[in-house]
Each structure stands twice: as structure tokens, then as C-alpha cells.
Amino acid sequence: MDRIINTVNAYISLSEQEKKYLQDAITKKVFHKNEIIFSEGKVSNEIYFVNQGCVRLFYNVDGKDKTAFFYTTGQYICAGESFTFNIPATENYQAINQTEIFVLTKPKIEKLLQQVPKMEIIARIATENELITCQKLIACFITKSPEERYLDLLNTQGELFQQVPQQYIASYLGVSPETLSRIKKRILDKSRS
Structure with a gap:
């Protein structure tokens, strides 16, 4: 629980009672490698x-899954449109x-917001962070080559x-595995030159 409390404390200070309310609102789940956490077609209420760990966001496009994002330790995840508009x-x-x-869950979030109104700030910050991430991702695909996107990912999320x-x-x-292998080889060859 320390990690999520520290994340919240980075934005707002919580009293011991408020920390307890937060802990009471949270359920811990462990997912195994490749296990689906949430799938399309469902209405999100979490x-x-x-x-x-690490979570992959993907879409099914014409029978193939397309990876859109990776979430790692310390990040919030929400199927925003589904959660907001039911x-x-x-x-x-x-x-x-x-x-x-x-x-x-939505009911626990609503109860938590009644108990600790300033938690609304966290919801806003999580939403803003998600929006900024999406804007950066879109800009990256519009303004950069696959090789530049690879280098950005390597520099920002090398793990x-x-x-x-x-x-x-x-x-x-946005490339095939074969193209990714060629990009990696080109970068390796450049570094050796």
C-alpha cells in the first residue's frame, strides 16, 4: 500500500484516517503472465x-491485436470512456x-470521495496525466519515424x-517484428561505427 499512498502524497497530504479510508477502498489482485485483466465489450467500473509489474493496453483490429500502450509500476489504468459514460x-x-x-471500484471511489473530498484532486491529476500521455503518443506517431520512436521508447522506458x-x-x-529487428540492427551498427 505504501506505493499508492506515496503517489497520492506527492500531490496532497493525507492524515492517518484518510490513509485508512484509502486502504479500505482498495482491493489487491494478482494477475499471472499473459492473463487478461479487462476485456473489450465490458463496461468498466474500476x-x-x-x-x-507491467500491463499492455491493446485493441483487436480485424482479428489482430494492436498494442497501444504499456503501464508499469506506479501508473494508473482506466478504460476512461467506458468508465465515464458507462x-x-x-x-x-x-x-x-x-x-x-x-x-x-466505482462504488468504493464514490464512498472514498465522500470521506476524503480532496481525493478528487487525484482523479483530476490521473486524468490529466493520461491525456498528456495520449497527446505525446499521437505527436510521436505524426512527427517521428519508427526508428526515432524506438529510440524514444528505449530512452524513456528501457526496462x-x-x-x-x-x-x-x-x-x-507500428512496425512488424522483422522491421523492428532491422531497426535494432541499424542502431547497433551506428553505435559501433
């Missing part, structure tokens, strides 16, 4: 916090490795290369 989700979340997640299968990284970068 927000997740990755306490440990409609079926189009996204899927999968544990890449054994992953420990804290779950906050993913130890945790995530290559085909998921290739999908995330």
Missing part, C-alpha cells in the same frame, strides 16, 4: 493502480508478467525491453 469498452488490458494491481515480448513492442511502434 480504476487500477499498477503496484508491481458504455462497452473497446480496449483490453493484459498482464505482461506477474502483476500486482490495486483496484478501486520494457527486458519485460515485454518483441512482437508487442513492434506492434506498439
Whole structure:
């Protein structure tokens, strides 16, 4: 619980009683490697916090799954449109490795907001962070080549290369696994020159 409390404390100070309310609102779940956490077609009524591990966000497109994002330790996850508007989700979340997640359900969030109104700030910050991440991702695909996107990922989230299968990284970068191998080889050759 310390990680999520520290994340909240980075934005607002919680009293011991408020920390207890937060702890009471949270359920811990452990997902095994490749286990689906949430799947498309369902209506989301949960927000997740990755306490440990890695989660892949993907979409089914014409029978193939396309990786859109990776969430790692300390990040919040929410199928935002589904959660907000109570409609079926189009996204899927999968544990890449054994992953420990804290779950906050809508009813528990509503109760927590009554008990600790300043938690609303956390909801706003989580939403803002998700929006900024999405804007950066869109800008990256519009303004950068696959090789530049690969280098950005390597520099900002290099640990993913130890945790995530290559085909998921290739999908995330918008290239085939073969193209990703060629990009890696070109970069390695440049570094040796």
C-alpha cells in the first residue's frame, strides 16, 4: 500500500484516517503472465493502480491485436470512456508478467470521495496525466519515424525491453517484428561505427 499512498502524497497530504479510508477502498489482485485483466465489450467500473509489474493496453483490429500502450509500476489504468459514460469498452488490458494491481471500484471511489473530498484532486491529476500521455503518443506517431520512436521508447522506458515480448513492442511502434529487428540492427551498427 505504501506505493499508492506515496503517489497520492506527492500531490496532497493525507492524515492517518484518510490513509485508512484509502486502504479500505482498495482491493489487491494478482494477475499471472499473459492473463487478461479487462476485456473489450465490458463496461468498466474500476480504476487500477499498477503496484508491481507491467500491463499492455491493446485493441483487436480485424482479428489482430494492436498494442497501444504499456503501464508499469506506479501508473494508473482506466478504460476512461467506458468508465465515464458507462458504455462497452473497446480496449483490453493484459498482464505482461506477474502483476500486482490495486483496484478501486466505482462504488468504493464514490464512498472514498465522500470521506476524503480532496481525493478528487487525484482523479483530476490521473486524468490529466493520461491525456498528456495520449497527446505525446499521437505527436510521436505524426512527427517521428519508427526508428526515432524506438529510440524514444528505449530512452524513456528501457526496462520494457527486458519485460515485454518483441512482437508487442513492434506492434506498439507500428512496425512488424522483422522491421523492428532491422531497426535494432541499424542502431547497433551506428553505435559501433
